[in-house]
Amino acid sequence: MKFPGSHILSIDQFERGDVERLFEVADRMRPYAHRQRITRVLEGAILGSMFFEPSTRTRISFGSAFNLLGGEVRETTGFETTAIAKGESLFDTARVLSGYSDVIAMRHPEEGSVREFAQGSRVPVINGGDGSNEHPTQALLDLYTIRSELMSRGRGLDGLRIAMVGDLRYGRTVHSLSRLLLLYQPVHVHLVAPPELRMPAEITEALRSAGHEVIETEALEQGIAGVDIVYSTRIQEERFASREEADLYRGRLRLNQSVYTANCEPNTVIMHPLPRDSRAGAQELDVDLNDNPNLAIFRQSDNGVLVRMALFALILDVADQVDTHARDVNWFTERRF
Amino acid sequence: MKFPGSHILSIDQFERGDVERLFEVADRMRPYAHRQRITRVLEGAILGSMFFEPSTRTRISFGSAFNLLGGEVRETTGFETTAIAKGESLFDTARVLSGYSDVIAMRHPEEGSVREFAQGSRVPVINGGDGSNEHPTQALLDLYTIRSELMSRGRGLDGLRIAMVGDLRYGRTVHSLSRLLLLYQPVHVHLVAPPELRMPAEITEALRSAGHEVIETEALEQGIAGVDIVYSTRIQEERFASREEADLYRGRLRLNQSVYTANCEPNTVIMHPLPRDSRAGAQELDVDLNDNPNLAIFRQSDNGVLVRMALFALILDVADQVDTHARDVNWFTERRF
């Protein structure tokens, strides 16, 4: 892959060098995302934010990332029922909409739709999620977060020890993250799930073939011991035949502060793709973890802005111009933490 | 209250000095809102406009105010059903969304929700209305309008004589405005409503305890005599058990030009929080008042932009920099009136 002008449709496009280049640029976005500096490098550019399926946080994360580079955002949310009902092909839709912007971020409920759209688009398209298929920027921000958290603890990605917890069968994020980990030196992966929600065998085998150590278990206490990262995920109710069936699994793998203290090494990082289920029956990550400095879930969502800024900068080939269009921020930027 | 970095959740936060500081800054926003000058003081800043309940005019008023200071707006309209359905807490939602902007304006259908959201937010939050609870910027723009209209007639706020007309029981705006008036020297308040829609006793008593003169009446003619301001409000159908019950009250307190001429002092100012009900059965403010120069209802909604610009400038601490990032407007700006 080369970035300038590239579509970003799948994490399979990325080789290790691409990931490293992306993360290095993302690091350089911190002063802008943290409001110490502003840059106007993309002043005059337009992002087409085409969310044919709602996703407030992903949509706004993309939009803010583009604004932080100085660009404008034109947006659609929800299904454009009219043109579809009139029999327009995705190719035509893409052909038309790509005349209105410099780059497009798109989410769509159907698998493969973003790739089909990209074939009609005259400008680069970033996949913001196509059904249960791909959501590459989520996987990239997850790995970037693992890297950042480990770096701040004096470590690197190689030799990583990670526990993935929860619904590993239907969770798109853990699948994608696993595929990204294939690019790295042998890592230790604990897969913690009830038998019915185990990681698909093809992914487990791919990890093992790449030389990674994979341990599968149903026991949370055992799974989260001796790892650097606990990556918790939601039981996705919508995947089950009934609410009753989903309820069988909800709350089985709850992590709270006392479980953490009893089982985790000090400084074990806690991640979650969010939203976490905070209802009484679920509490995947109990709110009593909110004061634990190793709870990285909000740094993780913040990192989404850095990674998306970096992607835009690389696709539009301005990564090396960002700092030359910059100045200090002149407004109140203190944050509450 | 100090403004830089403050949440704006309730008018109870405001002392008289705060109101005066706000209005003084709002005055200085006129050349920008009136398109004689533009300022880029907030270029690079992002407003998160989170309207979980629709309100086109409030939403666009906030957004335009931010644009007029040079900033960008990222927006959500309607309920983010997905994350709520997935069991996310308002704290988490706030934590995540506050990573995408420098300040947030939020409306939500539930009382107290904006305060709860603010507790999770890392950036300042402005309440754009939370159910029937608070809508502080509306009360501030109302008082700002009263002050501006009186100033242009050579008067000040002290000694103000005001009639509030209509549904005083359920009308959020008259409640908030009354509470703001407590900050001022004794004023004369006429409360004009059917018995079933009278101002709540606690507000009437608070006004009296503060030394204000309060007169309650059902008769429009009597109520609007001898005042500086007539503040009319809508009968809120949605508050009644049935349309029939609401219809009992609709149209009872109609103001038109002949009623105005017969009862009001010359130059009595007419206000309304809008939308006014212009249907045949209602006509709270008859369209024959449109040519009356004392009809201030559109100056009132215009003032919302000034007050919101001033709030943004104070919260982000750029009030004193606005003019240094300014220049003349270069496009056609003549307005039809």
Added chain:
Amino acid sequence: MKFPGSHILSIDQFERGDVERLFEVADRMRPYAHRQRITRVLEGAILGSMFFEPSTRTRISFGSAFNLLGGEVRETTGFETTAIAKGESLFDTARVLSGYSDVIAMRHPEEGSVREFAQGSRVPVINGGDGSNEHPTQALLDLYTIRSELMSRGRGLDGLRIAMVGDLRYGRTVHSLSRLLLLYQPVHVHLVAPPELRMPAEITEALRSAGHEVIETEALEQGIAGVDIVYSTRIQEERFASREEADLYRGRLRLNQSVYTANCEPNTVIMHPLPRDSRAGAQELDVDLNDNPNLAIFRQSDNGVLVRMALFALILDVADQVDTHARDVNWFTERRF
């Protein structure tokens, strides 16, 4: 008509000189729309994009056009049910919303609504479609496309030979385009439609009275022979009593590459207002035409941005300042074709 400050409600406002001025300015917008240059001439200006009826592509075309001139966009999509339900008049809505922007682009499902809105607006209003009544920017971009395509073939608009094909009875675009053609020297018009979907007699007569030659036919092969432009339109299902009735007409006037080769002169331009119906039963313009360089349908939608930029520039009186606020583009702008 003069442009600065004008509402754009109907193509009937345009005289030939206005159209020529508009097209000349649109030509000068190419370097900006094609991302060779950016201009900031409208930096600080705000477009109110009020789409009370959904239309993703028209809405985004207007918004991008305004962004390309350096301005900001505040937007509403879908019906503002609340204020309407509360009995607000379009006059009041316009009065209020026009306090938030410098110019308004508006679409509304009811005929005449945009004109009524404009009467209350204090800023210029552009009609983005009001029911089945008018959609002037579509007609203007159609004529601009005809002119551009002919110019690139060394021709002009006078003496034009055009075939309009499909549903000529209900198609708003062919009606408006016909009315624009009245401004030009005698042209040759082929009207190709089933008897039930013929062009309304008043339009046919207006064309003939203006000296134009009009030939009506049901036969596609005959109609598309000997013309410069084939303007195809969609059978609008929603106009018929039943799907069955609409299906009687769908697919009757299909154009594909072999029909084109057999009947059209070389370089005959193919246009369509889009969306084209690409479903199996319809195929108004077969996808095998996608490789035909004379298929101008995507250049046509791209031209919408140029024409809307030109309209904004003329209404806000900055047409002659566009180039003085310009600079080269610094990001990757290569397009896929």
